[in-house]
């Protein structure tokens with residue numbers, strides 16, 4: 554098991570009141586998107602989410618064409634359909650979350666992959682902290698990490714807080730800035746980031762996040778480099794792309 558002594562709550566430990574305050578944490582932060590990044594797009598979870606979100610738009614009184622059009626427009630405009638729904642319709646985001654992400658039979662759609670757990674275990678925690686950065690709300694994010702047995706290997710989750718009016722999400726710059734505050738660093742060059750969404754990657758790069766990787770879906774050809782962004786077809790490739798964050802022991 555990896556060391557567990559770098560949780561963000563460590564500074565609250567009365568046994569070591571001044572240690573954290575005096576020693577700056579020089580480790581880099583490795584950010585993983587969750588959906589379609591930690592599991593394959595072939596799990597079809599985004600399609601199942603899409604079906605539920607479409608049904609939600611229809612339940613607002615739209616016909617199917619209007620629902621499809623508006624869903625796409627909000628997703629394109631805001632990065633997340635729910636952002637448009639809360640901004641332009643009287644929608645309770647928690648009701649939306651229950652009916653969309655919350656009703657997905659995730660346990661039947663994705664399964665634990667020991668190779669992925671080993672990859673997370675092999676990240677050298679003396680050099681790198683590991684966080685999740687998702688546009689989902691916390692319950693969905695935690696559920697996916699639990700099913701994948703990664704929950705104990707991720708220090709924390711930066712998620713979209715659906716309870717906050719006009720919450721921010723990727724790819725808005727404010728979301729990345731909030732993420733840095735969450736982990737207590739000010740230098741974006743310490744950030745490594747993997748996401749399957751190109752806009753999310755581009756935004757991170759614009760914010761100065763140093764190392765960004767685009768996880769591609771299985772239905773596309775792996776391209777070596779797309780406008781200076783490295784594409785990977787499997788997270789295993791991170792061992793070669795970012796050797797500096799892995800322990801040499803395994």
Ligand SMILES: [Mg+2]
Nearest residue numbers: 586588589749
């Ligand atoms: Mg994703």
